[in-house]
Amino acid sequence: MGLTEVQKTLALLYTNRELREKFLSNPQEIAKDFSLTPVDIEHLTALSAFHLDEFANSLQYKRLGEVIKVLSLTEKSLKSEFSDLFLEFTNNYLPSGVKKHRDDALAFTKFIMSKKNIPDWCKEIAEYEATRIELGEANKLLVIKVFRYPLKQIIQALFQNEEINIRKKRTLAIWLKLPSQTKWYHRFLTLFGS
């Protein structure tokens, strides 16, 4: 009871859009679902709807900004669709802990790869960036991934805002690390005739 329940309710209102929308349309009714005292209910129902919504939205945009930092290629490939997809993704996923932004980015790449209406080459860019993120935690010296598109050329085109050649060409992405070193060496190998 008291502050513990108020904080639990606030945490949900800040992070759960569906609950927040229900609360904003009928605060008294929704507040009853929590173990709140009548005074707490009175205080929570007095929250400014505008400011509650603004704060909640700022949390989502903060997450989006952090994810773009590590999925910059995916963001370039999906353009404005990236943020639309991310806002959809945040309805069902909330990261936690000191590596929350990393976990958020990885979960988002899985979400992108599960969507049917995303071009395959964009999904491969997301998968490529997910692999790069996972390398940080990998207890390995060699990682090889096979892609169906010429990622090296696609990445160069994304960086230079050029038109992208989306013809399939099987490509190996290879990451290699020497024992006792933290730096990964990375090369692409395009397989001719594939």
Add this chain to the structure above:
Amino acid sequence: MILDNLPTLGAGIGFRDEFIGELFLNRNKVDFLEIISDHYIDPHPIKTEELALIRKYFTLIPHGINLSLGSAEGLDKNYVKKLAKLINDLNPPWWSEHICFTQAGGVDIGHLSPLPFTWEAINVIVKNIKEVKQLINSPLILENITYMLKIPGAEMSEAEFISEILEQTDSGMLLDITNLYINSINHKFDIEEFLAQIPLERIVQLHFVGGYFHRGMLIDSHSHPTHKEVWQLMERLSKITKLKATILERDENFPKFTELLEELEHARSIAFNPSKERAMSWV
């Protein structure tokens, strides 16, 4: 008071990976660094190497963002243990955290969230701070946050709330003057009244940076040059407090590093050389 013997560190910057190269090229223009503690808890080996490198050349002040000192459920003991190990290993002159909560009921809010300004919240945060202080050797300084949302049911002003926590826990204050300015704009209060209500002798460090306006609110985005009103506030505080450190806390929309250095130099001239004529006309 434990704060009396803290060293004067000067004008530093919040360390971010984005400018590590420029930072080392201009090492003599940055007095110390503030690091985000969470970035070095369960770190990737690259972060461990990075910490060893910056530690070799700079005094480091750990700055926590996820301890959730205001959580009524109590602290995450596993996190506290790791944080304490990091800070005790670094043995800094002091470390800092926020007056806020960031998690409740298993939900990580992902940002610093305001507490209600009530006695119940004071009792909670004081208990949590005392618990943490038993595990961490260096003095703690506490930061005021920005809040878009005011939690109804306040029993006192924000300044009274902060003061009570500082006094009951014998902690220093990290006064974020940008946060203070932003709150004074968004919640329409008088900064002078705020300053009159806090124990100025407990202010150890300042944070400063700039934000932007969005839908009528000033946003704490850490993304713009410092507002002129914030420089004026720093000047005012340099005359009425004994500052030990100022930190430029830029996180987004990074300009050329020279622009950050100019802000540092300006802060240094205001906070630690008040008699020196200003080299630049910022205010």
